[in-house]
Amino acid sequence: MHSCCQFWCTPNFHFWCIVSYRLQHAIDLLKEHITHVHFLKLVGTATNPIEGLAMIADLKPGLIFLDVQMPNLTGIEILKLIGNDCRVIMTTAYKEYALEGFEHAVVDYLLKPIPFLRFLKAVNRLWTIQNNIRPVNEQDHYVFVKTEQKGKLLKIDSRRITYIEGQGNYATIHMNDRRKITAYLKLKELAEHLSSKGFVRIHKSFIISLSHLTAVEGNMVRIVDEAQSIAIGEAYRKEFFEMINTKLLSVPPNNPTD
Template sequence: MIRCICVDDEAYASSLLKAYIDKVPFLEFVGSTTSPIEALGWVSENRADLVFLDIQMPELTGLQFLKLAGNKCKVILTTAYPEYALEGYEHDVVDYLLKPIAFDRFLKAVQKAQAILQPIVGIAVSSASTPPTVQNSHAEYMFVKGESKNKFLRINYADILYIEGLKNYVSLYLPQQRVVTYQTLRDLEEQLPQPPFYRVHKSYIISIDKVSMVDGHTLYIQDKQIPIGETFREGFFKLIREKDAT
C-alpha cells in the first residue's frame, strides 16, 4: 500500500482527495493537514510515501516544501495555477494536478506514483506473467489478485451479489465484504458463468439470483439500487421473462 497525506488549506480539496484515495485499492489515506510544517514532520517520521501538495500555502509554499522534504517522499502537486507546473517538474514531482481535479486525471497520476514506488510489488499484474483471474474447472469459484504480489483471494460465485467496474479496477460485493482487484469489467465478464451473471450497465455486472426486485429501469440487490443501462435492457428483461417461465 502507498501511504498518502493531503496538504491543502482548503477543506473541500482535502476531502475530495480523500474520497479519491479511498477508491483506489493500492492507496491508503493516512491524514490531511493545512500545515506544510506538520506535513514535513510526518514525512520525516516516515509516515507517508506520497504527498498531495497544494502550492500556495500560508506557512510554506509547496515549492519550499519540496526543497525541505528532499527525497523522503514523492509528491503530486495540486493547484489552481498552471504557471507553477514547470518549476514543479524541476523538483522531480510525480505529477501536477490542476484544480478542479477529475478522478480519471487523479488515477493517471497515482498510477505514475505506483510505478515509481512499487516497481516490483503491488496489485499491478503483467499480462505476460500471472493472469488476473484463475478459474477452476468446475466453475464454482475463481481467484482474484490481491493487493500484494503473489496474493490471491478465492471468491465463490455463489457469494457474489454484484460487481462494479471503475476503469481498470473492479469491486466485487459479497454479503459481508467488498473485494477490489486490478482487472477490467469486460475481462471479468468473459470469465463469469452466464447465467447467473449478467451485465446490466456499463459499470455493473449482477447475479440474477440475488435480485430482489426490478422497478422500471432500476433493480435492487439488498439495499443497493443498480441502474439498467439502455443497451442492456432488452437482454436483461428477456432473461427475467425466461426465469419467470421456468
C-alpha cells in the first residue's frame, strides 16, 4: 500500500505526496510526521502507482513524496514519466537509488525508517525553495553546461543552484540537493549568463544565488543549508551592498514608533 497527501504551505501552494505502498507502519509514521508540521495536510491515499499517476495528472501537484519499490511502476520510472512538472522527495530503504534519484533533481532522499527531524529538514528545505523562487518564464529555468566527460552536456535547473565556486577553467556548481557538479566554465562566463536569473558575483571565486542567500554578516554571507559562510571580496563589496541596500527595510528617523 502507498498513500498520497497534499501539502499547503502558503495560499495556492499545493503538494501531492506518494509514500510507501508495502509497509503500513511506514505509512503511519509519515502520517504522524505530517500532523506535527503546520503547513502540511494529508488529504488522500492511493494503493496503486498507476492510480497515483492519474491523481497527479488530475491535481497537477507541486510535490510527490515517492517510494522507489512499487508494483507495476517503480519510483524511478514515475520520475521519468512526470518529468520536471513537480517537486519530488523520495523515500526508500535502499540508499543505492539515491544517485539516480538526484539525477532527476529530487528535492531530497529519505531512508526508512524516517526520523521526524530528518523529515522536517526535508520539508523545510522545500518551504525555503518555494518561498525564495520568483516566477520566471519556463525557458529561463534551465542552463546547459559542459562537464568533465568529453562531449557530455548537463541540463541544470538554475533555480536549484545555491552557489558556484570557481577553480581556474572549471567551476563547481552547488545544488540545493547537496549535489556538486563540475563544469568546464570560467566564473566570468557564468556570472554574465546568470546575472539575469538572480545570481551575483561576490568574490573572485564565488557566485551566489540571491534566492538561497539567508543572511549577510559583516563581510560574509550565509547560504541556506551551508555550514560555512562565504566572504565578500573587497572588489565586489560596494556593488553588492548597494544592491542589498535597495532591499533594506528601515524605520524613518522621524517616525520611530510607526
